[in-house]
Amino acid sequence: MKIAKNIKALRDQKxxxxxxxxxxLGITRARLxxxxxxxxxxxxxxxxxxxxxxxxxxxxxxxxxxSKSTVEAMMKIGKHRTLLPIQVDKNNxxxxxxxxxxxxxxxxxxxxxxxxxxxxxxxxxxxxxIGKHRAFPIKGDSMPPLKDGTIVVGRYVxxxxxIKDGQTYIVLTKDDGLVYKRLYREKKKAANIFEFHSxxxxxxxxxxxxxxxxxxWSFVCSxxxxxxxxxxxxxxxxxRFLQSYRxxxxx
Numbered sequence: 676m677k678i679a680k681n682i683k684a685l686r687d688q689k690x691x692x693x694x695x696x697x698x699x700l701g702i703t704r705a706r707l708x709x710x711x712x713x714x715x716x717x718x719x720x721x722x723x724x725x726x727x728x729x730x731x732x733x734x735x736x737x738x739x740x741x742s743k744s745t746v747e748a749m750m751k752i753g754k755h756r757t758l759l760p761i762q763v764d765k766n767n768x769x770x771x772x773x774x775x776x777x778x779x780x781x782x783x784x785x786x787x788x789x790x791x792x793x794x795x796x797x798x799x800x801x802x803x804x805i806g807k808h809r810a811f812p813i814k815g816d817s818m819p820p821l822k823d824g825t826i827v828v829g830r831y832v833x834x835x836x837x838i839k840d841g842q843t844y845i846v847l848t849k850d851d852g853l854v855y856k857r858l859y860r861e862k863k864k865a866a867n868i869f870e871f872h873s874x875x876x877x878x879x880x881x882x883x884x885x886x887x888x889x890x891x892w893s894f895v896c897s898x899x900x901x902x903x904x905x906x907x908x909x910x911x912x913x914x915r916f917l918q919s920y921r922x923x924x925x926x
Contacts, residue, residue, distance in 0.1 A: 677737060677738065677739070677740060678710070678716070678717065678722075678736055678737055679710060679711055679712065679713040680740070680741070680742055681736055681737075681739065681740070681741045681742075682707075682710055682711050682717075682725065682736075683711045684741035684742045685729045685731070685741055686711075688741070689729075693707050693708060693711075699728065700721075700724055700725070700728065701724075702721075722736060722737075769804050769805065769806070769808065770797040770798065770799060771797060771798050771799070771800060771804070771808045771809060771810050771828055772792060772795045772796075772797055772808075772809045772810065773795055773796045773797065773798055773809075773810045773826070774795060774809060774810065774811045774812070774853075775795075775796065775812070776812055778791075778794075778795060779811070779812065779814075779852075779853060782847070782852065782853055783847065783849075783852045783853075783889075786847060786889065786890060798810070800828065800896070804830075804895070806830055806831065807830065807831035808828055808829065808830050808831070808892075808895065809828070809829060809831070809892060810826050810827065810828045810829075810898070811826070811827055811829065811845050811853060811855070811892070812824060812825070812826055812827075813825045813826070813827055813855055813897075816875060817855075817856075817873035817874070817875045817878045818843070818855055818856070818857075818873060818874050818875065819874055819875055821855075821897055821899075822899070825897050825898065825899050826897065826898040827845060827855055827894060827896075827897050827898075828894075828895045828896050828897070828898070829844070829845045829892025829893055829894055829895055830892060830893050830895050831890075831891075831892055832844070832891040832892060832893050835869075835885055835888065835891065837893075838858055838860070838869070838891065838893075840858070840859045840860055841857060841858075841859065842857065842858065842893065842894065843855065843856065843857050843858075843893075843894040844856065844857075844858050844891050844892060844893055844894065845891070845892040845894070846858070846871070846883075846888060846890070846891050846892075847888070847889040847890035847891075848883055848887050848888055848889065849887045849889060850883075850887060851883075854871065855894075856871040856872060856873060857871075857872040857873070857874060858870070858871060858872070859872060861882060867884055867885045867886070868882050868883070868884055868885070869882065869883050869885065869888070870882050871883055
C-alpha cells in the first residue's frame with residue numbers, strides 16, 4: 676500500500692526515527708511500525724493527523740509516491756501540498772499543462788482533482804522554465820493586445836504575498852472562474868481585497884476578497900493563436916500551431 680511506503684518516506688525525508696514521529700503523533704512506536712509495514716491501516720483521524728503533520732493533502736498521502744518525489748515537487752494550496760506534481764519530459768524539461776476550451780468549463784470543479792489534471796494535454800516551451808506552469812485560453816477582448824483565443828502561460832503563485840501591483844495574472848475565483856486581469860492590492864479599504872483591472876477601458880474594475888481566490892498564475896508568455904484570421908482557423912492550422920510547441924495531442 677502506498678500509504679505505508681509514504682509514511683516511511685516522509686519520515687525519512689524529515690530524518691525522523693520511528694520513536695520521534697510516534698511521539699509527535701501521540702501514538703506508540705509499535706502502532707507506527709504497523710502502519711509502515713502495512714500490517715494495519717491508519718483510520719481517518721490518523722490520516723488527518725499525518726496530513727497536518729507533514730503538510731500534505733490526504734489525497735497525496737494515499738495516491739502519491741514519496742519514495743520517488745519530494746513534498747517540494749508538489750503544488751502548495753493553502754497550508755498543504757497537494758497531488759499535482761511538476762511533469763517533465765524524457766529530457767527532464769518541465770512540461771506545461773494546457774487547459775483547453777473543453778477543460779475550461781470544468782476547471783473550477785477540477786482544478787484540485789489529480790485525475791482531471793492528469794487528463795490535460797501537455798506541451799514544451801522553446802525556452803527553459805522552472806516550476807509549475809499551466810496554459811489557459813483567453814476569452815473576450817478585455818486585455819488587449821491579446822485577442823480571444825490567445826493562449827496565456829502562467830507560473831503557479833504559491834502565496835498571495837507574491838502578487839505585485841500592476842502585473843497580470845490568471846486567477847481562479849469562486850464566483851467568476853478563470854479570469855486574466857491586472858491586479859492591485861486594495862489599500863484604502865482592507866489588505867484582504869484585490870482590485871481586478873482590465874486593460875480595455877470599456878471594462879470597469881472590480882474587487883475580489885482573498886478568501887474567494889483559489890489559484891493564481893503569474894503571466895509568463897502568450898501564444899498568439901488569436902492572430903489567425905477567421906478563415907485560417909481550421910483544425911489543420913490549429914494542430915500545426917500547437918505541434919510547433921510540441922504539444923502532446925493525445926486523444
